[in-house]
Amino acid sequence: NAGVTQTPKFQVLKTGQSMTLQCAQDMNHNSMYWYRQDPGMGLRLIYYSASEGTTDKGEVPNGYNVSRLNKREFSLRLESAAPSQTSVYFCASSEYREGDYGYTFGSGTRLTVV
């Protein structure tokens, strides 16, 4: 039962570098999400994809782009990393069950931008 798999688990970037965070789910869920979590804070939504072929902005989309490559995969790209993007990034997917959507989260990518 892999669930939601995120790669890499840790990454250090220099300011201005770019990188792509990968996320894949094997539960055949339609919807996928990217959140970030800063120290001592709750999760904030960056982007989400309600279904394959669609993406929408969340609360904090600036500086990020996403691609819903297929039903399984949803990637997050930082084009020019900034220290303010130092955070833990969580990917999630959701399914409709018992009247509402239940989310499954990955274990996170810890990103430091220096």
Added chain:
Amino acid sequence: DAKTTQPNSMESNEEEPVHLPCNHSTISGTDYIHWYRQLPSQGPEYVIHGLTSNVNNRMASLAIAEDRKSSTLILHRATLRDAAVYYCILRALSGNTPLVFGKGTRLSVIA
């Protein structure tokens, strides 16, 4: 989204029941009440959700007030592994609106 209010932190003794409160006085009739928890250095995990009636599953129970303005997550017998941040979240039934997380309640369990 309607807001929720939770205590910042709570403490419990191991093997005792824990009642985690959540106030949501502006809840609408079609808002589901969700609870997630986040263990240290992990992603959040689903605990339970409900609309009007009390709900039970293998992890916890959810008690919803009759007026739905508050709810309580009940862990029947706390273990050290239950030490986590617990999030109470309202989600509108209409459409696929993403979950919006607050700061939650940090639960400490004392051996």
